[in-house]
Amino acid sequence: MKLHRLLTFAASAGLALALSQAATAADYPTKSIELICSMSAGGDSDFNAREIAKYLTQELGQSVVVTNITGGGSAVATDEFIHSPNDGYRLYMNHSSLHSATAFGISEYAWYDMEPIDIFGRGTGEVIVVASDFPATDVKGLIEEAKKNPGKYRFGYNAGATSHYLAVSLANEGAVFNNVSTGSAADRVVGLKGGHLDVIVAGIPNIIDYVKTGEFKILGNCASMRSPFYPDISTLIEQGYNISFDPTYVLYAVKGTDPAIIAKLDAAVKKIVSENKEYAAEIEKAFQQSPYYEDTAKTKETLKVQLDKFMAVKDQLRAGFSKK
Template sequence: MTTRRTLLGAGLVAPFLLPGLARAQSYPSQPIRLVCPYPPGATSDNVARTMARALSERLGQTVVVENRAGAGGAVGTRHVAEAKPDGYTLLNASGGNLLISPYLNEVGYHPLRDLAPVAMAGEAYSLVGVSAALPVQTLPELIAYAKQHQGELNYASSGIGSTGHLRGAMLAEQAGFEAVHIPFPGSAAAVNSLLAGDCQLMIDPVVAPSVQQGGKIRAVAVVGAGRWEDFPDVPNITELGLGQDWPSSGWYSLFAPAGVPEAVIGRLNAAYNDALAEPDTAAALRRLGLKPEPTAPDQLRRRLAQEYAASGATLQRLRIAA
């Protein structure tokens, strides 16, 4: 027979038996920090700010973007990996800081062990942008010019170990030319070097506005899944016989520290995917070169594992080191 004392005892014990459930039911009860591991103005920063606004509306708490740049995204990523696993410190991640940097430096975290996948903002397109000062209009013309001027072209990226670094090296390898990698502290600084004519080539979504405005940067190819709808006349690099076996690494996603309760991960995933379905948010991401893609945490975890292995093999083949 159940007594009043038994019921009271069960009520006192239950919170200690189910601490994760209790936290999840009240989550979020305070502002959330969304760490961007790159400087302001980078595509990662713009994606983070777009999703922070959308999440704030759906979670009923302020989501504040915090830029912690450095070491190819490793500084901010390590900060999140070492944070308390309560769901109040999150990471706006990309291929560079999860798939490349850990192979090049002692970053202090392992992407498959120390971070928990939450949701994906979407696949990211990039443009192969060239300085309009170059006498080329197409990717084949760029390749022919680069072969005639071996080692004379500079290609800019947002830093050593960035996606732009890897893609520039893969393009040079596949096309058979040599170029000099010039790393910058963020993609905004890198695209400025292209505008100034100090560098002649860059593969990054951040060049898109300058291409659309016309003048100093010309797009000769798209990198991503098919053609970019904002640049329908620019061929995908695979149409030109290149890029078929490149590791993707072209996405932006939400991660949390490992150990965050599954119920909190589920709450964040639902809010994130709901935001992607909202027309204004989806349109904002498309302007940044993303194709919104709702994803479950397990799907993202499997993809991360596959691309992490593929990126490591590519870096080793190209002998890319910090």
């Protein structure tokens, strides 16, 4: 008798659970959603995550809360996210650091282990910066100088990050730098200003004031197209080098999430990015960014292209810089 009761209870509990799952797809979301950001609080990625979370809260009617998980070049965040339940209540945002972590080997996952929803924004981009008295005015000159004086110029990079990718790419063009590991963007700016480094990569907002005071100068923009707010800075591609990385902000769901939920989220994000004037004004004011959107299908293509670029130099990334 007892076993019979137990089985009946189990069966009805299972049915209730299954029904609740079916219910969630239609009236998603019914409770608050967590958005994981792989960058620390205060930066431009975190800001964009919070912006989209704020407006998604309005669109979806449930609060979207941002959590920061930092470490391992975003590998720690990816790890935590991948194993989450695929009910759509946990989302993830990342940019190109996801690919560099994959190519470098820090993370065993890649973008295709998750479900991309869309691209909802675009960072201001990183530029190559040197002190104003550096004997070159563009990337060609930089590479020439590095060829003529191998190992003399100290290039600040962060292992496994986009700056590492750039260092490897420049090395492929024949430049020979003394590559010094230097940590975060702020450390690199200090290093350049203090004379401990000669060439760095940094975000435009971090160094634009130094350019205005005449201490630094910018040699080129690492994004694939020019920034609308800084149209005079030419890109590396325009200068003739096939090197670029775009700080596009991608929104992910866990693999296996109901496509209906993904479509709902995608539609909400699209509405915000294309129509919300308040959102546009806020991101412009903070980081000189303009709204940018790519839908699910296009996002997957873009991600594939981005990852392939990093994977192309995968062996060099993992080999380190050889002794000279």
